[in-house]
Amino acid sequence: MTRTELPEDETQIVHPDGRVELNAPELIAGTKYANGELVPTPVNERRWTTYNYTALWMGMAHNIPSYLLASGLVALGMNWLQAFLTITLANIIVLVPMLLNSHAGTKYGIPFPVFARAFYGVRGANLPALLRAFIACGWFGIQTWIGGQAIHAIVGKLAGAGWLEASPLAGHPWTLWLSFGFFWLVQVILIMRGIDGLRRFENWAAPLVTVAFLALMIWIVIQAGGFGPIFSEESKLGWGPGFWTIFAPSLMGMIAFWATLSLNMPDFTRFSQGQKQQVRGQILGLPTTMSFIALVSIITTSGTIVVYGEAIWDPVLLATRFENPVVVIVGLIMAILATMSCNVAANVVSPSYDFSNALPRWLNFRTAGLVTAIIGVIIQPWRLITDPNVYIFAWLGFYGGVLASIAGVLIAGYWFVNRTQISLIDLYKVGGRYWYAGGWNWRAVVATLVGAVLAVGGAYGGPFPAGGLIGFLKPLYDYSWAIGLVAGFLIYLALTYAAPVRRAAVAPASVG
Numbered sequence: 001m002t003r004t005e006l007p008e009d010e011t012q013i014v015h016p017d018g019r020v021e022l023n024a025p026e027l028i029a030g031t032k033y034a035n036g037e038l039v040p041t042p043v044n045e046r047r048w049t050t051y052n053y054t055a056l057w058m059g060m061a062h063n064i065p066s067y068l069l070a071s072g073l074v075a076l077g078m079n080w081l082q083a084f085l086t087i088t089l090a091n092i093i094v095l096v097p098m099l100l101n102s103h104a105g106t107k108y109g110i111p112f113p114v115f116a117r118a119f120y121g122v123r124g125a126n127l128p129a130l131l132r133a134f135i136a137c138g139w140f141g142i143q144t145w146i147g148g149q150a151i152h153a154i155v156g157k158l159a160g161a162g163w164l165e166a167s168p169l170a171g172h173p174w175t176l177w178l179s180f181g182f183f184w185l186v187q188v189i190l191i192m193r194g195i196d197g198l199r200r201f202e203n204w205a206a207p208l209v210t211v212a213f214l215a216l217m218i219w220i221v222i223q224a225g226g227f228g229p230i231f232s233e234e235s236k237l238g239w240g241p242g243f244w245t246i247f248a249p250s251l252m253g254m255i256a257f258w259a260t261l262s263l264n265m266p267d268f269t270r271f272s273q274g275q276k277q278q279v280r281g282q283i284l285g286l287p288t289t290m291s292f293i294a295l296v297s298i299i300t301t302s303g304t305i306v307v308y309g310e311a312i313w314d315p316v317l318l319a320t321r322f323e324n325p326v327v328v329i330v331g332l333i334m335a336i337l338a339t340m341s342c343n344v345a346a347n348v349v350s351p352s353y354d355f356s357n358a359l360p361r362w363l364n365f366r367t368a369g370l371v372t373a374i375i376g377v378i379i380q381p382w383r384l385i386t387d388p389n390v391y392i393f394a395w396l397g398f399y400g401g402v403l404a405s406i407a408g409v410l411i412a413g414y415w416f417v418n419r420t421q422i423s424l425i426d427l428y429k430v431g432g433r434y435w436y437a438g439g440w441n442w443r444a445v446v447a448t449l450v451g452a453v454l455a456v457g458g459a460y461g462g463p464f465p466a467g468g469l470i471g472f473l474k475p476l477y478d479y480s481w482a483i484g485l486v487a488g489f490l491i492y493l494a495l496t497y498a499a500p501v502r503r504a505a506v507a508p509a510s511v512g
Contacts, residue, residue, distance in 0.1 A: 010023065011023050011027065011423075011424070011425045012423070012424050015043060017274050017275075018107060018275070019046070020107055020108050020109070020422075020424065021042055021109060021424075022424050022425065025039060025040070027425060028425060031428055032361070033122055033360060033427075033429075033430075034360060034428050035356060035361065035364060036364060036365075037111070037353060037364055037365045038111065038114055038357060040108060040114075040270075041109035041271060042109070045271070046271050046273055047273060048269075048273060048277065049281070050280045050281040051281070052281065053268070053272070053277065053278055053280075053285055054281045054285040055285075056268065056345060057285025057286045057289050058285060058289050059341035059342060059345060060261075060341070060342045060346045061286065061289040061342075062213060062289065062338050062341070062342070064339055066257070066290065066294075066297075066342075067297040067315050069087060069254060069294070070083050070084070070087055070297035070298045070301070071297045071300070071315075073087070073250060074297075074298060074302055075301070076246060077236035077242075077246065078236075078237060078243070078246070079302075080298045080302050082243060082247075083294065084295055084298055086251055087290060087294040088291045088294065090254030090255045091254070091286055091287045091290040094255045094258045094259065094262055095283070095286055097262045097407045097411060097485065098258070098261060098262040098265050098282065098286070099279060100415060101265055102265040102266060102268075102269040102278055103269075103414075104266055105265060105266025105267065105278075106274065108422055109270045110266060110270055111264075111266055111267045112263055112266045112350065112353060112354070113125050113129035113356075114357065114427050114428075115266050115410070116128050116129060116410065117434050118414070118422050118434050119409055119410060119413035119441060119444045120409075121436040121437075121438075121440040122428070122429070122430070122432075122434055122435055122439045123440055124436070124439060124444065124445060125357065126357060127445060127448065128263070128406040128409075129353075130354060130355075130358060131402060131403070132260060132264055132350055132354055133372070134375070135260055135399045136346070136347045136348070136350050136351040136354075136372065137351060137376045139346065140348060140372055140376035141376035141377055141379045141380070142381040143343035144183055144184050144187065144339075144343065144373075144377075144381070145180055145381045145382050146339055147180075147183040147335075147336050147339040147343070148177075148179040148181075148182070148183045148184075149176065149180075150319075150332040150333075150336050150339070151179040151182060151183055151332075152164070152179035153319065153320050153328070154328070156175075156320075157325045157329060158329075163175050172382070183339075184373060184377065186340070187340055187344055187348075188369075188370060190340065191366060191373065192369075208334060208337060210292075212330075212337075212338065213296045213338075216296070216300055216319070217299050217300050219322075220303035220307065220318075221303060224303040224306040224307050225306070227299070248479060249477070249478045249480075252397055252401075252479060252482065253397050253400065256397060256401070256403070256404075256480075256481050258286070258290075259399070259400045259404060259481060260346070260399075261350075262403075262407050263407055264353070265282075267350055267353055300318070315335060319332050347372070347376075348373075351368065351369075351371075352365045352368040352369040352372060353368070355368035355371050356368045397477070397481075398456050398459055398480070400481040401456040401480030401481055401483065402455065402456060404451070404455060404480070404481045404483075404488065405447065405448045405451025405455060405484040405488030407484075407485055408451060408485045408486065408488025408489030408490075408491075408492065409488045409489070409492045411489060412488070412490075412493045417492075436501065443495035443499065444492060446491065447492035448488060450487065450491055451483075451484050451485075451487035451488035453473075454473065454476060454483050454487045455480045455481070455483040455484030456469075456477060457470040457473040457477075458470055458471070458473030458474035458475065460474055460477060
């Protein structure tokens with residue numbers, strides 16, 4: 001038997017369409033490394049269709065931070081065409097690792113942290129899982145703050161200046177903190193409804209959000225006197241060195257926006273009816289939807305330059321400029337729906353599984369989701385979105401490089417070392433195939449850490465030193481996501497072939 005082959009395994013069933021499930025699920029039920037959320041999804045419970053995945057991406061992509069990506073590029077000096085091409089290219093690129101990692105979720109019915117056990121070890125999988133989880137917590141906080149701002153603006157239109165200009169608390173009106181807390185609570189209630197409640201919410205919320213963003217664009221185009229004045233806005237960067245200096249880190253930041261989902265899409269594809277459904281749904285949902293929201297954002301933000309003489313890159317602030325209170329309220333309600341639709345899908349599902357993986361006997365989907373919501377506040381998200389330079393270059397660029405090294409390990413391990421073959425029962429075993437040394441595969445850990453250092457060790461600008469954290473790595477930081485992905489991929493392959501796993505040395509397997 002070679003390292004990439006598996007012995008005949010009577011514990012799992014391979015269906016004609018290639019999907020795999022456990023033959024005897026009770027073998028891992030109630031064990032140390034399993035709970036109701038982490039066990040493989042039975043084939044008869046995998047019901048998500050192409051539409052479900054398309055709607056999921058519509059709901060996740062049609063949100064205010066997505067809007068801020070494009071409007072932020074305009075605010076940094078790009079014209080509409082430069083910003084649109086940057087975002088469209090980024091989403092085509094990130095779709096590739098996303099689909100590669102999605103395959104395992106559909107084939108084996110397992111979430112991301114369990115998938116990672118095959119390469120990091122049953123215990124070692126907590127490293128990539130918790131890195132992914134804490135970034136999701138940060139995003140949950142950012143989205144919740146934005147939703148709170150929208151609620152604050154809505155009530156302000158009804159209650160007047162007394163609400164909007166209330167006494168400050170920690171630099172913001174106390175009424176804004178109240179709105180933030182209320183929106184946080186509403187989302188926690190949705191989290192408590194579980195994954196099926198989330199799927200139903202996405203199915204009807206996504207189309208409404210699309211209509212809202214279109215309405216916002218149409219209004220600003222009318223105010224600007226048509227598309228002509230908007231598309232005639234010249235780039236402040238030109239097409240020379242000024243543009244290319246901004247383009248590379250901007251492209252990495254745009255890719256990093258969904259670098260999180262490129263890891264944990266198995267959390268969703270584990271429910272797919274088949275590979276075709278999830279692949280088609282994601283191709284229809286991600287690049288098309290992100291290009292659409294980018295174009296809407298670019299036109300709207302460019303229109304604000306014509307109408308107001310400045311680039312208003314925040315749609316919540318733009319909505320407050322409207323004179324008709326009914327229009328303001330309807331627009332902001334749609335913004336709230338957009339924010340909630342993205343937040344609970346992109347930033348709660350993954351950390352819920354990730355935290356549950358760390359403490360499977362103590363945390364399930366709902367309680368881990370509550371942990372996510374609490375950490376999302378502790379991170380102080382209001383500090384992350386005050387400046388497009390910090391938002392795009394520091395926040396997105398840095399974590400994108402770190403997560404890319406994990407994606408490189410997963411792709412190398414699943415497609416090139418294991419050749420898409422995984423023993424399901426060993427993912428939950430003490431001393432099994434994926435136990436490695438004490439539950440950790442040092443090869444994956446080294447590949448991740450070295451890849452991350454190469455990708456973000458030279459971080460500069462914003463909160464980082466102008467000369468970079470590690471000076472000689474500074475030139476690599478503008479390409480952080482690409483560097484992390486390639487480095488993680490190559491280092492894991494090299495270490496695996498140079499120091500093969502000695503299966504005979506593994507202790508006798510037992511279900512822990």
